[in-house]
Amino acid sequence: MDSTGPALPPISPDPADWPTGLAEQVEPLVRRVLAPNPSPYTFNGTQTYVVGSQGDVAVIDPGPNDTGAAGHADTNGVGHVDAILRAIGDAKLVAIVCTHTHRDHSPAAAPLALRTGAPIIGCAPLVLADDGPRADAAFDPTYTPDRVLRDGETLAGSGWTLQAVATPGHTSNHLCYSLRESGALFTGDHVMGWSTSVVSPPDGDMADYMASLQKLYDRDDSVYYPAHGPAVTNPRQLVRGMLGHRRQRERQILRVLEGAPQAIEAMVPQMYKGLDPRLNGAAGRSVLAHLIDLERQGRVARSGETWTIPT
Numbered sequence: 001m002d003s004t005g006p007a008l009p010p011i012s013p014d015p016a017d018w019p020t021g022l023a024e025q026v027e028p029l030v031r032r033v034l035a036p037n038p039s040p041y042t043f044n045g046t047q048t049y050v051v052g053s054q055g056d057v058a059v060i061d062p063g064p065n066d067t068g069a070a071g072h073a074d075t076n077g078v079g080h081v082d083a084i085l086r087a088i089g090d091a092k093l094v095a096i097v098c099t100h101t102h103r104d105h106s107p108a109a110a111p112l113a114l115r116t117g118a119p120i121i122g123c124a125p126l127v128l129a130d131d132g133p134r135a136d137a138a139f140d141p142t143y144t145p146d147r148v149l150r151d152g153e154t155l156a157g158s159g160w161t162l163q164a165v166a167t168p169g170h171t172s173n174h175l176c177y178s179l180r181e182s183g184a185l186f187t188g189d190h191v192m193g194w195s196t197s198v199v200s201p202p203d204g205d206m207a208d209y210m211a212s213l214q215k216l217y218d219r220d221d222s223v224y225y226p227a228h229g230p231a232v233t234n235p236r237q238l239v240r241g242m243l244g245h246r247r248q249r250e251r252q253i254l255r256v257l258e259g260a261p262q263a264i265e266a267m268v269p270q271m272y273k274g275l276d277p278r279l280n281g282a283a284g285r286s287v288l289a290h291l292i293d294l295e296r297q298g299r300v301a302r303s304g305e306t307w308t309i310p311t
């Protein structure tokens, strides 16, 4: 039986109109279910993608573990995990796949696995470096994959093949997934149309992030489906713009430090004019990520909280 059900209405171009809890067809092999977790970091929420139209399907980024308890009246009466199960319908879930292990992406993997018996396949659990803990409050400590995919490894179902594309930077374990049959790329939080990605050390790494942007620029994916925000229909153009934006930030940091040695706290207001104050912390983390990268290259130095240009 075809699990996609009757034809669905076209997706509204205005993300504010997108319904949570309902499966929307984005292309023949792909549906998305929007979770009810909007925030300044998640745009209008996490998009869970269901790949495959019949037989067996995979779910990408099951999202937050929202049980549909009080406070989520906008989920059409059900929790996000239930909404995913409803979207899967009579099909068999053969893989629960995560791009990375932030709390808005992977916590629903465990309950979904429990209720369906499907394996969790995809990104690695967070690697704890021996130079100090890399996890922060954004990380999902419950994530336990049955199988880790390395760069280039594939996962297939009836009529679909997903290939892992290692894209560290936003997190050290971030993977994108390419859908071979259509040329689409599920980009998680690595590349999104509505905002640049937060790169927060120690797990976030600016040099890795830039290399992962270049890696996507060198590919020829036809469309990106990010975890947050609208599909990206001009992938290479957007990625080129993002690379340019990061290089510009780098130059800006060097200029600010040429004016006077200073701490990140003082740099952020000079660099991010008109920023939503709720994002001040994230901006500071991004500046730190750039500074660490520049420090490795010997282009800046630090003493305590103060950053300088070495003479």
Ligand SMILES: [Zn+2]
Pocket (backbone or CB within 6 Å): 041, 042, 046, 102, 104, 105, 189, 227, 228
């Ligand atoms: Zn996210």
